[in-house]
Every structure is written in C-alpha cells, then in structure tokens.
Amino acid sequence: MLSDDLSRIDLAALQALVAVQDRASFSDASELLGVNQSTISYAIKRLRKAFNDPLFVRQGNAIVATDKGDQLAQQARAILEQMAAISSPSGFDPATAEGTVTVSCNHHERMFLIPDFLRRAQREAPNAALHIFESAVDGKQQLKENTCDIVLGPVSILGDIYYRRKMFSDHYACVMDQAHELARGALTLERYCASRHVAVTHNGRWEALYFAALRAKGIELEPDVTVSSHDILERLIPGSELVATIPFRLASRLSDRLALRPFPMDVFIQIDMYWTERTHHSGLHRWARQILAEVAEKNLGDEDLRSPKKDTRKPA
Known part of the structure; x- marks a missing residue:
C-alpha cells in the first residue's frame, strides 16, 4: 500500500x-x-x-x-x-485536425524532405501548425525535452523511449572549383589528402562520418577551414583551393560553377527518423511521419543515388 x-x-x-x-x-x-x-x-x-x-x-x-x-x-x-x-485521440482526420508538429533536422534533410513535406502537409491539414527546427547535434536532447516531435538525421539515438524508421541513404562526394587540380585526373586518396579542405562541423560539435573512415586507414585529416553549415559552401568554394567532402545528394545540387568528384572511399550515410512514445500513437504525428516517409521514398529512393562510387575517368 x-x-x-x-x-x-x-x-x-x-x-x-x-x-x-x-x-x-x-x-x-x-x-x-x-x-x-x-x-x-x-x-x-x-x-x-x-x-x-x-x-x-x-x-x-x-x-x-x-x-x-x-x-x-x-x-x-x-x-x-x-x-x-x-x-491521444484514436480517430484522425487531417482535414479537421488541429495541433502542432515540430520537425528537427539539418541542411541535408531540409533540402530533400522538408519542402515537399510542408506543401503536402499544409494542403491536407490546413489547421495544423508546422515548425522546422535546427537539430545540429541536439536532436536527442530536443526529443528528450519534448521541444520537438520528430528528428531526422544521420545519428544513432538509442533508448527504450525512442522509435526509429529508415528514411534514405547517401554517400560522400567532393566538390571544388572547376579550375582546381582535383577536377582533372584520377582523384586518388593521396591527392585528396594533399589538398586543402573545408569541413562542416555545426559550430565544432559535429564530425562528419568520413573522418572516422579516414582514421581507420591511419589518416588524420586537418581541415583548413570549418563552417557551421553546408549552405555557405556554394559561395565559399568558387575561386578557392578548398575541397568540401559532403553528401552526394547535396553535392549534386550545388552550382554548375563547382566540380563534382567521387570521394576516394566508400562511406555510407543513413538518414533516419526518430520519435518517442509521447507522439507514437498520436494521429496527427503518425500522419506527419507517414508523409515524411512517403516523400523520402518518392524523391530519394536508392535508385536515384547515381554518383559513381569509383572514379572511372582516366588521368588527363
């Protein structure tokens, strides 16, 4: 008692x-x-x-x-x-639904998922409020503190209260100025490491997955420049000696002024969706998660990942 x-x-x-x-x-x-x-x-x-x-x-x-x-x-x-x-009410009709859905993600996911997600969500559920947050490296904490409902990203959020659904995959590619020497000839690991690099670090709190892959080969890459987000690269790289190693899907969207080359190693990137028990049974949030999954399947199925994994061009 x-x-x-x-x-x-x-x-x-x-x-x-x-x-x-x-x-x-x-x-x-x-x-x-x-x-x-x-x-x-x-x-x-x-x-x-x-x-x-x-x-x-x-x-x-x-x-x-x-x-x-x-x-x-x-x-x-x-x-x-x-x-x-x-x-949470068991019945759900998006046309009359009210409430808030908050999605936390970074530039990679905002580019390929969020625009279509917002357009469809606003069309189907005009009374629902939709918020998009920057996750940086705080996605798990945001879920834990209930400041967001869904986290999207290449992260591993472990624990009994978290749910996960796979969204899409990617791999790394390199972008550089069209006149850069790496834009010509075979991009070998040796040539790559000898170049000057710019890395996205989310204010020094995130390390891209390719760094660990390089360390596994005994290579400690020291970037010459670090930036907080991918969105500055298109303006930063032209006219410079910098090479950025970023997800291929992002690299393929950058300006035609930049050269796109395969990263000289195979490094897999998995983007997942996470949520908690708090919203797991909610009709509104279940509907939002399904839309995100359908947008990912439609726009980012692995058949669209066409960058060659190996550099097949002969040296100039």
Whole structure:
C-alpha cells in the first residue's frame, strides 16, 4: 500500500522532476513549464519527502541529480510519455485536425524532405501548425525535452523511449572549383589528402562520418577551414583551393560553377527518423511521419543515388 506522501504525487510533480533534470535549474524548469519557480520548488519538496532522498543537490553553480533522482526521473519520463500516448485521440482526420508538429533536422534533410513535406502537409491539414527546427547535434536532447516531435538525421539515438524508421541513404562526394587540380585526373586518396579542405562541423560539435573512415586507414585529416553549415559552401568554394567532402545528394545540387568528384572511399550515410512514445500513437504525428516517409521514398529512393562510387575517368 502506498504511503500518504507517495499517493499525493501527481503528473505535474513528475513533469517538474523531469524538467529540473533536463535543465539543471529550477528557474529554467519553471520557464520551460510556464509556471512559477515556487511551483517547481514545492513539487520537488513533495517528491523529496515521498522518496526520502534529496533528488537534486548543488554542485558548484549547477544542480545535479542524485542516483535516486536520476532513476526516478527516468521512470517519470516513461510514465509521462505513456500518459500522453493514452490521451491521444484514436480517430484522425487531417482535414479537421488541429495541433502542432515540430520537425528537427539539418541542411541535408531540409533540402530533400522538408519542402515537399510542408506543401503536402499544409494542403491536407490546413489547421495544423508546422515548425522546422535546427537539430545540429541536439536532436536527442530536443526529443528528450519534448521541444520537438520528430528528428531526422544521420545519428544513432538509442533508448527504450525512442522509435526509429529508415528514411534514405547517401554517400560522400567532393566538390571544388572547376579550375582546381582535383577536377582533372584520377582523384586518388593521396591527392585528396594533399589538398586543402573545408569541413562542416555545426559550430565544432559535429564530425562528419568520413573522418572516422579516414582514421581507420591511419589518416588524420586537418581541415583548413570549418563552417557551421553546408549552405555557405556554394559561395565559399568558387575561386578557392578548398575541397568540401559532403553528401552526394547535396553535392549534386550545388552550382554548375563547382566540380563534382567521387570521394576516394566508400562511406555510407543513413538518414533516419526518430520519435518517442509521447507522439507514437498520436494521429496527427503518425500522419506527419507517414508523409515524411512517403516523400523520402518518392524523391530519394536508392535508385536515384547515381554518383559513381569509383572514379572511372582516366588521368588527363
């Protein structure tokens, strides 16, 4: 039988617990949930009493969870996800549906999925609000904090509360100025490594997959330039000595002023879609996920991935 203190714990208290763990701050948690800080403090006080543990302690300028606090927050998150799923209406008609769908992704996915997704979604569900966020490397955290509903990207998000669906595949290619020496002759690994490189790093927080493939061959590539996103490359590369190694699908869309050559190694890129239990049974979100999958299948089936994996041209 539950104690009196434990029986008084409600979902609002569990929300407060999860918010404090995610934000490591009572004030930030109150802002996230749209309540007063005193409400958060009172909820945590009740939880501390019910579970006979401080749950959170101050460490320097930060608030960190105790072992029991971390365990409880994980359980609370699962409960909240399940309650949200149960409360979702089973019937769904996109023509009359209201609500919000937030998709988090980066330049690669925005180029090939988002335009057609938005056009179709707005046509079929005119009353639904659609938001597109930048994920950078924060997709898992955004899902965890419920600031987005769907994450798209070449990432691996592991855990019992996450669902995954494969979307499309890609591989790397190189782009450079038309006058660059690598635009002529065989692009060997030796010539590639001897060139000057520009890399996309999402403000230094992301490393493209080809770096690990190069390291597996004992090659430590040091870019001469790093940028936060792919969208600047079309203006940065012309007239320079820089070589960018980017997904082929993006490379093929760049200006005709740039030369496109196969990357001298086979490095596979898998773009997946992730979501959580919170939206898994929601009619609106299930419909949105299906549209994204259909757009990917229509526009980005592997039969469209026609870049040669090997450089078959003879040296000039």
